[in-house]
Amino acid sequence: YNLFEVSMDRFKQLPAKIWAFVRRIGFYIKLGYIRTVALIIRARRGEALELHPMVGKWAGIIFKVIFGVAIFVLALEIAFAIGIYKAKNNDSVTRFVAGIVPYPAAIVQGRIVTVSSYYKNYQYIEKFYSKTQQSDVDFGTLKEKVLAQLIDNEILRSQAKKYGAEVKRSDIEDAYSEVVIQNGGEEEVKKVLSDLYGLNVKEFKELIADQILEQKLAEAVPVQIRARHILIRVDKDAPADKVAEAKARIDKVLAEIRGGLDFAEAAKKYSEDTGSAQNGGDLDFFSRGQMDADFEKAAFATTVGQISDPIRTEFGWHIIKVEEKKGQVDKSFSDWLDGLRKESLIIKLLHV
Template identity: 35%
Template sequence: MKRFLLLPVIVGFIIVTFPVVILAEDSSTVLATAGNLKITQEDLDESLKVYSTEIQNAVKANRQLQQKFLQRLVELELFSSIAREKGIDRIPAVKKRMEILVNDFLSKELLSREVVDKIKVSEEDMKQYYKANAEQFKKPEEVKARHILIKVKRDASEDEKKAARKKAEEILSKIKKGEDFASLAEKFSDDPGSAKRGGDLGFFSRGRMVKPFEDAAFSLKPGEVSGIVETRFGYHIIKVEEKKPASIQPFEAVKDTIKNELIKKVQNEKVKEYVQRVMKERKVKLYPERIKMN
C-alpha cells in the first residue's frame, strides 16, 4: 500500500469506527486490515512524512493521535478503493479535479526540493536576528493567583449588593483566621470555571483580567491576600501564589522560531526568482485578455 499523494487534502476525521491496532516498532507489523487492504507500520510512517515536522512529532508522541491518524489512513485507503470500484475516478470532471490536486502537490514538492530545502540559515544569522528583535521575545510579568468570587447581578438592588459584600467579608474573615483559601473557594466561589480548582486561575499577564482585578493582583506579593475587590462581576478575594518578572526568552528556546522566520523571508524571494526563471526558460506566454468573463 503506497498511495499517499492525496492524504494532505483530506480535512478532518470522518467518524467511522474501525478496529485500531496499537503502533509497533517493527516496520512490517500489520496495523490494520479491511478485506484485501493491509496497512503496516512502514505505510503509516511514510504517510506521516507529507506533514510538517511539528505534526509528525506531535503524532509520534501521542498514542491517541497515532490511533486517529491510523484510522484516517484506513478511511482514505478504504473509501478511495470503493470509489475506484464504482468508477468514480473515471468520471471526466473527477479526473480533472484529481489532476489539479496532483499537479498542485507536485508543484509544491518541486519548489520544496529546488528552492526551500536549499535555503540555509547560519547560527550567526539567527543570533543577529535575536539581538535586533529582542522585544519580540519578551515575556511580560506574570502572576499566579486564586480568587473567590461572590457574584452580583448587573441589575442587583442595593440590598442584594450589601448581602453579597457581607458574604465576601465573612469569607475574608475566615481566611484571616487561617482557613484554607482553596477549600473556601471550592465551597463558596461563584466562578464555575475556577471554583472546582480551589479558585486557581493559573498564570496571567496584564490585560487578561478586568482592570480592578488586575491592579489588585499585581500589587500583591506571593502569599498575600487582597481585601474585597469590586468588579462588574461582583466581589473578589484574591490570593497571589507566585510571580514571574518580565524577561527575554533565551536564544535556545526561540532558535527554531527564528530559523523558520528567516527561511520564510528568504523563501518568498527565492521562490519568486525560481518561478520567473523557469517561466522565461520555458518561454511561457500568458493571454489574460482572452479570459472569458461570466
C-alpha cells in the first residue's frame, strides 16, 4: 500500500518535473540563440570568426535533446488522447493535460469546442448536483446536454456578426452586478459560486457572456410583433348561445373602434384580459411560439397598423391591432437554432 502511494505521488509530480526540464532546455536554447545572434553581428562587421571546436558537438547534442523532448511530448499527447477519446478518462491529471493541450471535443463550422471547456462545464453542474444531494440525475444525459450546449454556443457565436449581436464588457458587468444585488452582496455570490459550483468570478462571467449573446440573438433574429388586443372571455366548452353572445359583444367593440374609438381606450373599457386591459391591451413584443397558436396565426397575418377580424381561442374572442414589427427571420428562436444545427458542419470527436 505504501509503495502504491509513493508511486502515485511520483506520478502526480511528473508534470511539474517535465515542465522544469522543458524550462531548463528553454534556457539553453535561449542562450544559444543569443550567442548565435552575436556571431552573426560580428560576421556582418567583417570580423574573422573562429568557432570553438566544441560548437559543432554541442549543436548536435542540443538538436538531439530537442528532438527527444519533442518525441516524448508527442508520445504523452497521444497517450492522453487515447485516454480521453477511447477510455473516456476524466481524472485530475487528464484534466490538467487537457488544459494545456487543446484537444478538440467537437468542431463546429471550423470553430473548436475543447475537451477542457467540456470538462469544466460538466464539473460545474456535477458539483452542484453532488452538493445539493440530488440522486435522481442521469449523468449520461447530463454529459450529452453539456456538450450540446457548448456546440450551440459556437453556432451562436458564428451568427453574432451577421445579426449585429455584440456582447460588451459593460453588458457582462451590469448582469453580474444585478446578480450580486439580488443575492446578498459579492462575497455571498463568490461563496455560492465556489461552494456549489466550483466556479470563480471570471468563469462565472464567461457563462454570463454566453447567456447574453443568446438573449441578444433571440431579440435580433426572429420576427417579432408588438400588438394590442381586446378579449371577451368565453369558455372553450361553452354552449353555442354563450359563444354567440360573446361574439356579438366583440363585434360591437370592433364597430365602435372602426367608428373612431381609440383601440387602447376600447381595451381599457371592454377587455376582460386583466393582465393587459389597463395598459390599453398592450402585449409588448412577442415572436412565434410564445402565444396561443390561433392567436399567433392571426397576429402575424395582420399588417402593421391594421386590426384583425375577431378570432376565437381557448380564452374567448379577440381582436388584435398590430403596432410594430421587427426582426429578420420569420421563425421562433428555437426553430431557427434547430435549423442551424442541421445546416452547420458539426464533427463530434468526444463521445460522452
